[in-house]
Amino acid sequence: DGGITQSPKYLFRKEGQNVTLSCEQNLNHDAMYWYRQDPGQGLRLIYYSQIVNDFQKGDIAEGYSVSREKKESFPLTVTSAQKNPTAFYLCASSPLGTGGSYEQYFGPGTRLTVT
Amino acid sequence: GNSVTQMEGPVTLSEEAFLTINCTYTATGYPSLFWYVQYPGEGLQLLLKATKADDKGSNKGFEATYRKETTSFHLEKGSVQVSDSAVYFCAPPRGGYQKVTFGTGTKLQVIP
Numbered sequence: 001d002g003g004i005t006q007s008p009k010y011l012f013r014k015e016g017q018n019v020t021l022s023c024e025q026n027l028n029h030d031a032m033y034w035y036r037q038d039p040g041q042g043l044r045l046i047y048y049s050q051i052v053n054d055f056q057k058g059d060i061a062e063g064y065s066v067s068r069e070k071k072e073s074f075p076l077t078v079t080s081a082q083k084n085p086t087a088f089y090l091c092a093s094s095p096l097g098t099g100g101s102y103e104q105y106f107g108p109g110t111r112l113t114v115t
Numbered sequence: 116g117n118s119v120t121q122m123e124g125p126v127t128l129s130e131e132a133f134l135t136i137n138c139t140y141t142a143t144g145y146p147s148l149f150w151y152v153q154y155p156g157e158g159l160q161l162l163l164k165a166t167k168a169d170d171k172g173s174n175k176g177f178e179a180t181y182r183k184e185t186t187s188f189h190l191e192k193g194s195v196q197v198s199d200s201a202v203y204f205c206a207p208p209r210g211g212y213q214k215v216t217f218g219t220g221t222k223l224q225v226i227p
Binding site: 035040041042045090102103109111 | 147157160
């Protein structure tokens, strides 16, 4: 079955440590996205990528970094510079093009807790 | 750029009540429109979509009609169940090369 996987589902880290969240898709989608969701809040875009080896900052990129070395993988690193990293992180992917519909497919999320 | 205005929540309804969640959009051209649903502790799932004006998307008893004259895509369900309790997101229209920025969604709580 095609889909998006995120691992782990729960992640705990000490303050000051970098942590990398995994996101893999086998849908052959060109575009991938990372969102952050805080309790009772909507989704805020961190980074997105439309093609391998290229990515753009979203609305809240400070303190985060990404890479896109393979089409199917888009890992997110939460660095120690992120002042409030505890949140629910969602990865998504979608096809690209000038025609058709572009719904996003979401992973199950990773809940990161930093203490 | 493309955007949506979605009704704020939370919305609390009794089981079997009628549901409407309003969504209006601004967009260039006539892109596809989407509603997503997020159940507690999970990622978002596509609930329904409409790909052109006057299309009606439907799924699980939910419906939304793409109305270009009022630039609206309101979500409706005739009789909600407790299991429909979730957060509903009207997704902004986007072209293939545009990023998507979601709003806060509308939280629905259905009580028995």
